[in-house]
Amino acid sequence: xxTSITTLASEAGHALVSxxxxxxxxxxxxxxxxxxxxxxxxxxxxxxxxxxxxxxxxRPAVSTLLFVLFCLGYFGSMAISTDYLSIIQKPDNVPIxxxxxxxLVCLWMAFRQAAVNDERIAxxxxxxxxxxxxxxxxxxxxxxxxxxxxxxxxxxxxxxxYGLRAPLxxxxxxxxxxxxxxxxWYFLGLQEMLVYFDPWMAGVLLPGLxxxxxxxxxxxxxNPKGNGYYTLKQRPFAIAVWLFGFLILWVVLIVFGTxxxxxxxxxxxxxxxxxxxxxxxxxxxxxxxxxxNGKNLLGFGLNKPLPTNPFLREIAGIVFTIFWVFILPxxxxxxxxxxxxxxxxxxxxxxxxxxxxxxGMLPLxxxxxxxxxxxxxxxxxxxxxxx
Amino acid sequence: MAExxxxxxxxxxxxxxIVCDACETDCPEVFEVQEETxxxxxxxxxxxxTKPLTPSIIVAAEGCPVEVIxxxxxxxxxxxxxxxKESKEPAAAGAPAGGGGGAAAKKAxxxxxxxxxxxxxxxxxxxxxxxxAATPNAATVILPAKAPAEAIATALPHGAPPDAIGAAxxxxxxxxxxxxxxxxxxxxxxxxxGAADMTRREFSIALAIGWSCVAAFVGxxxxxxxxxFVPKVTKEPPSTFRAGKVTDFPDVGVxxxxxxxxxxxxxxxxxxxxxxxxxxxxxxxxxxxxLQADQKFKCPCHGSGYHMNGVNFEGPxxxxxxxxxxxxxxxxxxxxxxxxxxxxxQQWNLPGAFIAV
Numbered sequence: 058x059x060t061s062i063t064t065l066a067s068e069a070g071h072a073l074v075s076x077x078x079x080x081x082x083x084x085x086x087x088x089x090x091x092x093x094x095x096x097x098x099x100x101x102x103x104x105x106x107x108x109x110x111x112x113x114x115x116r117p118a119v120s121t122l123l124f125v126l127f128c129l130g131y132f133g134s135m136a137i138s139t140d141y142l143s144i145i146q147k148p149d150n151v152p153i154x155x156x157x158x159x160x161l162v163c164l165w166m167a168f169r170q171a172a173v174n175d176e177r178i179a180x181x182x183x184x185x186x187x188x189x190x191x192x193x194x195x196x197x198x199x200x201x202x203x204x205x206x207x208x209x210x211x212x213x214x215x216x217x218x219y220g221l222r223a224p225l226x227x228x229x230x231x232x233x234x235x236x237x238x239x240x241x242w243y244f245l246g247l248q249e250m251l252v253y254f255d256p257w258m259a260g261v262l263l264p265g266l267x268x269x270x271x272x273x274x275x276x277x278x279x280n281p282k283g284n285g286y287y288t289l290k291q292r293p294f295a296i297a298v299w300l301f302g303f304l305i306l307w308v309v310l311i312v313f314g315t316x317x318x319x320x321x322x323x324x325x326x327x328x329x330x331x332x333x334x335x336x337x338x339x340x341x342x343x344x345x346x347x348x349x350n351g352k353n354l355l356g357f358g359l360n361k362p363l364p365t366n367p368f369l370r371e372i373a374g375i376v377f378t379i380f381w382v383f384i385l386p387x388x389x390x391x392x393x394x395x396x397x398x399x400x401x402x403x404x405x406x407x408x409x410x411x412x413x414x415x416x417g418m419l420p421l422x423x424x425x426x427x428x429x430x431x432x433x434x435x436x437x438x439x440x441x442x443x444x
Numbered sequence: 445m446a447e448x449x450x451x452x453x454x455x456x457x458x459x460x461x462i463v464c465d466a467c468e469t470d471c472p473e474v475f476e477v478q479e480e481t482x483x484x485x486x487x488x489x490x491x492x493x494t495k496p497l498t499p500s501i502i503v504a505a506e507g508c509p510v511e512v513i514x515x516x517x518x519x520x521x522x523x524x525x526x527x528x529k530e531s532k533e534p535a536a537a538g539a540p541a542g543g544g545g546g547a548a549a550k551k552a553x554x555x556x557x558x559x560x561x562x563x564x565x566x567x568x569x570x571x572x573x574x575x576x577a578a579t580p581n582a583a584t585v586i587l588p589a590k591a592p593a594e595a596i597a598t599a600l601p602h603g604a605p606p607d608a609i610g611a612a613x614x615x616x617x618x619x620x621x622x623x624x625x626x627x628x629x630x631x632x633x634x635x636x637x638g639a640a641d642m643t644r645r646e647f648s649i650a651l652a653i654g655w656s657c658v659a660a661f662v663g664x665x666x667x668x669x670x671x672x673f674v675p676k677v678t679k680e681p682p683s684t685f686r687a688g689k690v691t692d693f694p695d696v697g698v699x700x701x702x703x704x705x706x707x708x709x710x711x712x713x714x715x716x717x718x719x720x721x722x723x724x725x726x727x728x729x730x731x732x733x734x735l736q737a738d739q740k741f742k743c744p745c746h747g748s749g750y751h752m753n754g755v756n757f758e759g760p761x762x763x764x765x766x767x768x769x770x771x772x773x774x775x776x777x778x779x780x781x782x783x784x785x786x787x788x789x790q791q792w793n794l795p796g797a798f799i800a801v
Contacts, residue, residue: 231723232704234731236744252746252760256728321735322747322759336738339749339758438763438788 079137087326092313093427100309107168108297111289112176115169124161131157138328144316148221152242153315160308170287178290186286236320236333245314246307252322253422255433255443263415270412277401277409294397302416341432348373367439374435378444381418386410449524450517452498453491457482458512462610467513470504473497475513479625482512495520499528509610681706683782689775690801693718698734698752708768708779709734709741713753717798720768720779721754727761741765755787763788769796 089095107114114120131154135142144150174184193199226235240248250259282291289296319325320333349363349370364370386407390398398406425431435444455474461482467475474488474497487493494501498517505513623631642650685702687710693699699710709721723731730745740757741750748761755764769783777799785797792798 230704231707231731232700234733234744236733238730238744248746251728254760255762260728321733321742321744321749334735334737339747341758341760432760433762436762441762443762 083138083326083328087329090317090326091324092317092423096305096309096423100305104301104305107164108289108293108300111168112172115165115172117169120165120169124165127161134327140330141327144327148224149239149242150315151217151221153312156308157312167287168289171289174286174288175290178288184286237318237322239314239318242311242315245318246310249310249314249318250419253419253426257441258444263419266412266415270416273408273412277405277412279405298413298416306416306419339430341426341430343432343436344374344377344434345370345436347429347431367437371435371437374433374444377434381414382411385414389413447523448519448521450498451495451520452501452515453494453518454516455484455488455494455501456514457484458514460510460512462510464509464610466507466509467504470507471497471500474501475504684778684780686773687720687777687779690718690772690777690799691775693777698736700734702779706779706781707731708781710777710779711752711754712801713798716801718770718777718801719754719798720770722766722768722781722784724766725761726756726763726765727759732765767792767797770799771796772799 089099114123132145135145145154170185174186177184239245247259247264250263253259254263278295280292280295282288283295313324316327317324319329319331320335321337323335323337325331325335345363349359349361368375389410390403390406394406394410401409422431422434433443435442437443463477463479463481465477467482468477474485474494476483476485488497494515501513501515505511505515685706687702687706687708693710693712696712696714699712702708702710703723707723709723711719711721713719725732725743725745725748727743727746727748730743732741732743732748732750734740735742739752741752741754743749743759743761746760748756748759750756750761750765753764754767756762764787767785767787769780769785771778771780783796785791785794
């Protein structure tokens with residue numbers, strides 16, 4: 058966006074900045090935006106509301122109002138905080154803005170059609186997709202559309218590259234790495250995961266499982282419902298799990314990593330100055346310390362010195378990991394997901410369940426890190442193995 | 445007007461050959477059936493060669509089920525040679541109406557007679573069957589008869605694909621199918637290697653030799669390939685370097701002058717120990733910063749934090765920063781980066797991990 062306009066808006070907003078009410082608002086937003094508050098108490102309820110109230114919020118009037126409110130908050134904040142302005146204006150971060158707006162539009166389109174379709178199914182009417190004649194001719198309709206898209210995309214890229222300078226930095230200096238050092242924006246979700254896990258887990262195993270899971274999806278999910286038409290009522294579990302993984306565990310983490318991670322990878326609120334000397338106590342404790350030393354909030358523990366045998370030392374974490382990866386899927390099959398287990402058959406179900414529990418490990422680890430400052434379940438640096 | 449007869453001066457194949465072998469049987473001097481199509485043998489490209497073969501070329505052209513054999517004739521003065529009439533006889537022999545006239549031909553192979561054979565009638569219904577795939581064991585001698593071609597033409601729907609015609613030809617006993625390429629390679633290989641005569645021992649030896657070659661190749665290739673992982677040229681400073689005099693580090697604290705050049709912090713610890721700490725974060729290999737105000741090393745990538753002695757205490761770093769070997773050369777401090785000491789392996793108390801000052 059042109060600097061002059063935003064600067065103008067920022068200057069116009071400076072009159073507001075001095076207002077104590079605005080200061081109070083910014084302070085509150087900064088406080089609640091830290092992940093341990095915003096993820097469980099804002100993004101998760103918002104996600105659940107999105108799924109539950111999908112017939113209400115997708116009405117054109119309601120969704121337009123919500124979109125305007127989002128834009129007011131997202132772009133209007135540039136007027137009240139120069140720190141926020143500098144983050145949004147950074148050429149690196151422009152794709153995030155485009156992604157967020159594109160994501161909202163796509164979500165609305167999908168949920169809107171699902172809402173209409175579910176209503177039609179309930180009334181016994183034909184689906185939208187059945188009433189619509191989607192067929193067009195390859196020539197000239199499709200080719201013309203593609204040509205127009207091509208020209209539009211090219212012109213947008215030209216204007217973008219003309220209007221925003223590529224963020225070139227000084228030559229690499231091993232003695233002074235950039236602080237914070239950030240991955241490309243589309244990898245910032247992974248970088249955020251790395252804060253909670255060992256590199257081989259967050260950098261190799263979990264990304265590998267994401268790819269494997271995406272490949273396995275058509276083989277695991279053979280339910281024909283929802284093929285070729287939008288619906289939520291017929292596929293609540295599949296859509297909820299997929300959107301949780303994509304929206305909460307990927308997009309939100311990218312936004313956190315881009316906008317809210319500052320120097321020394323400390324967490325900063327959106328209206329906060331990136332102070333590289335800010336001290337944040339982040340002391341973390343392993344599960345073995347909790348287990349043997351009782352260094353936990355709840356006060357239980359064996360109050361014994363750590364055993365010298367590393368496997369005995371990490372016995373609690375090893376037992377937990379075996380439970381989480383191998384026993385939890387069986388328990389799920391016997392209890393809450395029994396119906397699904399019978400429908401899918403054991404091979405499909407257990408493949409799905411193992412992927413599922415690995416996905417669940419990320420939010421679990423996050424919560425445990427925030428609440429108990431837990432570092433690793435299994436801590437075996439002797440073998441370069443941590444979980 | 446003087447008596448004239450026609451002689452062929454040029455013969456060629458139009459596209460659409462179904463490789464049925466009929467023409468080669470009728471006139472092997474001119475036609476050669478190959479894998480994909482039939483060709484004219486090079487000598488037959490000359491008019492002098494084809495002229496005496498006129499009758500058999502005509503027989504071949506008429507016998508071609510897909511009628512792709514084309515020729516060009518000229519009128520030649522004089523009567524037709526007597527021998528030509530005899531050579532045309534077999535063409536008439538296969539006529540379905542006559543039947544009796546083809547006695548000579550019947551000796552060689554059964555002649556088509558009567559309604560379509562149920563075998564190829566069935567094949568016609570699946571109109572895409574390949575000839576040799578349909579009847580792999582059919583070894584019928586090709587008949588130079590025109591009648592089956594006509595019968596096939598009437599039995600098949602108009603514009604039937606060449607495959608269907610071929611299948612019908614084979615099924616009716618009119619054409620002999622060519623063995624598939626795989627069959628021919630197999631029979632060739634069997635005759636060359638004498639596979640059928642091979643004993644169990646010979647087979648085992650051959651197998652062992654073959655797999656040894658494969659293993660040797662993979663092994664050598666792997667050995668050659670792994671050298672690509674080792675850089676041929678490195679710009680790294682030597683692993684052992686002099687880090688100044690011991691007196692350069694008088695106070696407790698972190699000395700950063702060798703960080704940029706050698707990737708080492710020289711740290712004087714409170715317990716009068718001088719150590720060399722690696723500047724590689726044990727989490728994911730970034731380079732932390734020493735924050736003097738906070739008295740800690742802090743990694744800018746994922747927020748790992750280390751005390752001055754290198755022990756990790758915050759963020760995701762799994763283990764303390766590594767230490768390098770230090771020794772004294774007179775009054776000079778010598779750091780050897782090729783030898784590392786790791787705290788979690790209880791190596792920090794070993795001699796060489798520190799210098800007592």
